[in-house]
Amino acid sequence: MNDPAVEQAVRLQLGMAHLVEQTAPAGFAPKVAVGLDVAYAQDSDRLIAAAVCVDMTTLTIVDSAVHEAVADFPYVPGLFAFRELPALLPALAKLTTSPDVLVCDGQGLAHPRGFGLACHIGVETGLPSIGVGKQALGQFEAPGPTRGDWKPLVDNGETVGRALRTQDDVKPVFVSVGHRIDLDTACDLVLKLSPRYRLPETTRAADHLGREALAGRVGVQDVRD
DNA sequence: GCGACAG
DNA sequence: ATCTTGTCGC
Numbered sequence: 602m603n604d605p606a607v608e609q610a611v612r613l614q615l616g617m618a619h620l621v622e623q624t625a626p627a628g629f630a631p632k633v634a635v636g637l638d639v640a641y642a643q644d645s646d647r648l649i650a651a652a653v654c655v656d657m658t659t660l661t662i663v664d665s666a667v668h669e670a671v672a673d674f675p676y677v678p679g680l681f682a683f684r685e686l687p688a689l690l691p692a693l694a695k696l697t698t699s700p701d702v703l704v705c706d707g708q709g710l711a712h713p714r715g716f717g718l719a720c721h722i723g724v725e726t727g728l729p730s731i732g733v734g735k736q737a738l739g740q741f742e743a744p745g746p747t748r749g750d751w752k753p754l755v756d757n758g759e760t761v762g763r764a765l766r767t768q769d770d771v772k773p774v775f776v777s778v779g780h781r782i783d784l785d786t787a788c789d790l791v792l793k794l795s796p797r798y799r800l801p802e803t804t805r806a807a808d809h810l811g812r813e814a815l816a817g818r819v820g821v822q823d824v825r826d
Numbered sequence: 827g828c829g830a831c832a833g
Numbered sequence: 834a835t836c837t838t839g840t841c842g843c
Contacts, residue, residue, distance in 0.1 A: 639833075642835090643836075678832065681833060706833070707832045708832050711832085718833090735832080736832060737831095738831060775832085
């Protein structure tokens, strides 16, 4: 079971993990956050990556883009980025707006090698990014029942993220630093983006757009020359 | 050694 | 991730 592609992917993560910055740029005050998500077809390896820009003040959608691709890397826990990154980067490139922060569907530092999807895409683009997972990678302690309550996600004595309650009496989400941001700021942002539902409006919007595009209800415009 | 394991 | 019926609540 020694897959050379998998071994190479692990080596790449180990070699890039040190590039992650856990400090936000001076005066960091994001105006536009972009939600990233990928929708998968059921009967083929077709997939669609969606990027939706949301205004941090009004939480309204100000821009969006999708990119269709084919899954070329299997789903392997811990190597998630190698499956979604190839489609997410082109989707990001199609945006007309320059987002200030990336909100990813998955983990950042809360990852076995400290280099989850959010870190990978952050380092690759140079943009601040945060990981928001619906499910933790490993065990965690439950935070209090109130919106805003949280408990640290610890890995070998190190805090790698937080189990954060975004709504009263609703399952928590798992927030971790992706790149160029600190955990406090990341959680702050997630709460601002989640005024009503468990998940941030950014990921909700990206998830929705991805499904619509897969169903052919919205066009998948390809810009090429 | 065995199980658990983002989407 | 994706497939699904009904059910509960605003």
